[in-house]
Amino acid sequence: MSRYVERFNVVERVLHWTLVVAFFILVFTGLGLYARTFFGYFDFFGGPQQGILFHKWAGVVFFTSSLLLALSHLKELFTFDQDDVLWLKKLGGYLSKEHEDIPQGKFNCGQKLFGIFSLVGTLVMGITGIIIWDPAAFGRGLTQFSLMLHALFFTLFMMGVVVHIYLTTLGNPGTISSMLYGHVTKTWAKAHAVKWYRKVQKG
């Protein structure tokens, strides 16, 4: 009998790692655009002109892959029950020293909220990005408002992604295997997503 349960198929994993690469290109080129201190980052991309081009096209790749990944999990992301409310009240037990056993589905409540934020953030970054791309077509007021939203969501994304990276690596050992190999161990599944595990076992 296998020790593993399948969690993400190859399409979902390719979408996730594509958006991750695009995200980091966006961060470094975006910082170069944002402040003089980070202007030197453009050197990694062959200069400011090319850096801006990288930013625009990485934006298109990020928008598409992130949207497709969210669409593939839409039902799980927007389904909440009493256990999610309990998870939220106790913040998943992360702030308590005692072990908290709150049964969760494929994604815990925090992951669902991050997934929904990521979807909304992708839409906001994409739409405001198009407006900033061609300011002449949209006018000064809308462009300035878009620049403000773009910077705000960039900051929120950075905060969310730092927590996301910690929780999917050091914070919860064994989780990264779901995005690297597509599967997790049954022990991981029972500990982190027991309702999903039972469903998968039932077929």
Ligand code: HEM
């Ligand atoms: C090095 C960086 C990253 C690592 C190591 C990483 C790792 C992971 C892992 C292991 C999962 C699956 C979690 C599970 O099985 O429950 C996951 C899911 C996901 N990741 Fe990432 N990720 C990274 C960056 C990002 C970035 C930059 C974004 C978006 C901007 C993102 C968005 C998502 C989303 C939407 C999911 C599915 C839902 C969720 O778990 O919240 N990831 N990631």
